[in-house]
Amino acid sequence: GAVVSQHPSRVICKSGTSVKIECRSLDFQATTMFWYRQFPKQSLMLMATSNEGSKATYEQGVEKDKFLINHASLTLSTLTVTSAHPEDSSFYICSARDADAGETDTQYFGPGTRLTVL
Amino acid sequence: GQNIDQPTEMTATEGAIVQINCTYQTSGFNGLFWYQQHAGEAPTFLSYNVLDGLEEKGRFSSFLSRSKGYSYLLLKELQMKDSASYLCAVKDSNYQLIWGAGTKLIIKP
Numbered sequence: 436g437a438v439v440s441q442h443p444s445r446v447i448c449k450s451g452t453s454v455k456i457e458c459r460s461l462d463f464q465a466t467t468m469f470w471y472r473q474f475p476k477q478s479l480m481l482m483a484t485s486n487e488g489s490k491a492t493y494e495q496g497v498e499k500d501k502f503l504i505n506h507a508s509l510t511l512s513t514l515t516v517t518s519a520h521p522e523d524s525s526f527y528i529c530s531a532r533d534a535d536a537g538e539t540d541t542q543y544f545g546p547g548t549r550l551t552v553l
Numbered sequence: 554g555q556n557i558d559q560p561t562e563m564t565a566t567e568g569a570i571v572q573i574n575c576t577y578q579t580s581g582f583n584g585l586f587w588y589q590q591h592a593g594e595a596p597t598f599l600s601y602n603v604l605d606g607l608e609e610k611g612r613f614s615s616f617l618s619r620s621k622g623y624s625y626l627l628l629k630e631l632q633m634k635d636s637a638s639y640l641c642a643v644k645d646s647n648y649q650l651i652w653g654a655g656t657k658l659i660i661k662p
Contacts, residue, residue, distance in 0.1 A: 478640070478654045479596070528595045541586070542650070544595040 437463045439531050441545035448519055449553055455515045456548045458529030465531035468512040469542065470504060473526045485512045509534075519552045526550075555579045557653035559641050564659045565631055573626045573639050573656045581646020587615050587626045588640040590655065596640055599626070628658075636660045 438461040448454050458468055466487050471479040483504050485491045491504035503515040512531075516523055526549050530542040558576045565571040577585070584603040588596035602608055602617035602624060614627040626639055638655040645651055 478652045480652075481650070526593075541598055541601060543598065544588075547593075547595040549593075 437461075437531070437533050437541075437543040439465075439529065439543045439545040441529055441548050443548060444546060445549045445551075447551045447553065450520055451518055453515055453517045454519055454550060455513055456527055456529075456550075458512045458514070458531070458545050460510045460531040460533075460543070463531075463533045463535065463543075464509040465512075466509060466534045467532040468506060469530045469532075470502075470512075470514050471528045471530065473528060473547075479528065482514075516550065519550070521552045524550055524552045555645060555651050557641055557643060557651055559639075559653040559656045561654070562657045562659065564661060565628075567631055567633060567660055567662050569631050570627065570629050571631060571658065573628070573641075573658065575624045575626070575641035575653060577622050577624070577641070577643045577651070577653075579643050579645045579651055582619060583644040583646065583648055585615075585617055585624050586642045586644070586650070587613075587624075588642065590638045590640055592637075599639075631660050633660050633662070 440459045442457045468485045470482045473479050481494050482497045483491045483493045485504050485506040487506045487509050493499045506512040526547050528547045529545045532542050556578045587599040589599050590596040600615035607616045612629045617624045638657050640655045641653040642650045
């Protein structure tokens with residue numbers, strides 16, 4: 436099946452620093468990638484939709500200047516959390532839509548990145 | 554507004570059968586997904602339903618009734634490794650996924 440990787444899997448940083456998370460589709464092309472955030476015991480919350488070669492579409496309430504998304508190629512999207520604060524500590528998950536999947540249009544999820552901001 | 558309802562938690566016995574229900578009210582419908590999520594991990598895809606009826610895939614089956622806004626995930630021959638959260642998600646008219654909060658399934662020996 437389709438594989439999506441994320442790097443790093445865990446990151447601990449100091450308040451005020453920036454953290455970059457990479458999301459890669461390893462064996463398929465992903466014209467669209469999604470970034471989610473999940474707080475403990477809560478559902479996934481979509482942060483933004485990233486389309487290759489164009490600006491990301493952010494969900495209401497998500498600061499685009501704080502969560503920078505770049506989707507420079509069909510297999511790579513990055514999320515940069517700028518000037519991170521403790522309240523940004525969360526589990527960040529990316530998913531990629533297989534462009535050739537047809538009607539199923541399934542999203543394949545990366546393993547997630549646990550961010551802890553001290 | 555858009556809403557997905559699932560039970561918060563269910564308990565079942567190893568070897569038994571369990572049915573996890575999901576009801577939805579969304580603006581449009583373009584398919585329903587079930588995902589499994591183990592603690593601390595990302596969700597993994599289980600099933601996709603867009604037409605009414607039952608889709609069987611090994612020990613797991615998923616059912617959809619669009620007229621009732623209802624789906625269930627049926628797990629047979631439960632194993633301890635099936636202990637996880639099961640997420641129901643519906644794709645709305647904008648092809649955006651609306652997620653349920655998930656059902657935590659606890660399997661007891």
